Amino acid sequence: MNEALLGDVPxxxxxxxxxxxxxxxxxxEKWAEKESRTVSNLCELILKGAxxxxxxxxASGDDEEGND
Structure with a gap:
């Protein structure tokens, strides 16, 4: 989904x-569109995995101190 369609989502x-x-x-942008995500959401997913x-x-996505 394109961020332009969503506007500023709080x-x-x-x-x-x-x-x-x-x-x-x-x-x-092409990858995000294919997965029906925003670029921001895709980047968060990629960075969390890395x-x-x-x-x-x-594994739960929390940092080592337990903060998300």
Missing amino acids: TKKPKVSVVMDESLKAAL ARDAGYLD
Whole structure:
């Protein structure tokens, strides 16, 4: 789903800005569209998996101190 269609969806989660190549942005948009996700949601999913694999999050998605 495209973020432009959703507008500003309110969230209590912290926001992070990321600078990337246009080609990576386009690839993420295509991937997110295929999975009916926003780019933001897709990035969160990818980053959670990477943080879990690196040992910074436990299997439940909480960080090592138990904070989500």
